[in-house]
Amino acid sequence: MNHLIIFCHPNPTSFNAAIADSVEAVSSAMGHDILRRDLYGIGFNPVLGRVELEAPPHMRAQDVRQEQEFVSWADILTFVYPVWWTGMPAMLKGYFDRVFCQDFAYALHDNMMTGLLSGRKALIFSTTGLPSTVCDSRGMHEAMAMTTDTGIFELCGIEVLHHAFFGSVASVSEEVRKSYLSEVVAIVSRHL
Numbered sequence: 001m002n003h004l005i006i007f008c009h010p011n012p013t014s015f016n017a018a019i020a021d022s023v024e025a026v027s028s029a030m031g032h033d034i035l036r037r038d039l040y041g042i043g044f045n046p047v048l049g050r051v052e053l054e055a056p057p058h059m060r061a062q063d064v065r066q067e068q069e070f071v072s073w074a075d076i077l078t079f080v081y082p083v084w085w086t087g088m089p090a091m092l093k094g095y096f097d098r099v100f101c102q103d104f105a106y107a108l109h110d111n112m113m114t115g116l117l118s119g120r121k122a123l124i125f126s127t128t129g130l131p132s133t134v135c136d137s138r139g140m141h142e143a144m145a146m147t148t149d150t151g152i153f154e155l156c157g158i159e160v161l162h163h164a165f166f167g168s169v170a171s172v173s174e175e176v177r178k179s180y181l182s183e184v185v186a187i188v189s190r191h192l
Contacts, residue, residue: 001192003027004074005036008081008092012041015169015177019125020080022181026188035070039091046094057103067099071117076192077158078123083165086140088126088148096152105156115157122153123191124163125184132167141165161191 005023009016020036027034039046045063052061060068071077081092099105100117107114126144128135135141149160164187166180 001032001075002073003032003034003076003078004070005034005078005080006039006095007036008039008089010040012038016080016082016127018181019184022184023078023080023188026185027192030192032192037070039095044091044095046091046098048094048097052098064098068104071099074120076121076123080125083126083128083144086144100152100156113155115155118157120158122158122160123188124148124160126163127166127169129170130167132165135165135167162187
């Protein structure tokens with residue numbers, strides 16, 4: 001199985017990096033081919049400009065075409081990112097804006113949208129600064145999952161296998177962080 005891991009955090013030694021490391025270790029142990037993309041590390045340009053927005057598919061920027069090749073290669077995509085102000089970092093949003101574009105990730109015809117990335121599956125790991133109890137009680141996890149899982153992945157034909165949220169990552173104990181990583185290992189092991 002071809003496994004693309006999209007890691008989006010400006011700190012390469014963050015807890016999000018530990019999550020991505022765990023995902024990669026489990027997938028590797030299972031014998032999958034892995035490609036990890038560190039969006040900050042590669043200096044991905046998240047800005048969708050007018051020229052690119054209006055360009056036909058064959059005229060897309062080289063960095064976009066490269067990322068689209070990676071997505072096309074993948075059977076499973078895993079996204080690891082922090083939640084900032086109830087959303088993904090601008091870097092990741094820009095990745096979706098530029099890479100998951102019309103005529104690659106979806107097509108529009110007669111006011112109908114067709115996902116073009118069917119056959120792929122996704123795992124999503126999101127961290128928050130707020131406790132999970134606060135996010136759950138206010139419907140924030142549900143709203144964030146609706147935005148990403150349904151509004152991006154499902155519309156593009158990707159089946160979301162699991163979306164995990166880990167709360168209070170900046171303030172929890174090392175023991176809790178270890179339990180989070182154990183949960184990551186269990187989720188990846190169960191779904192791959």
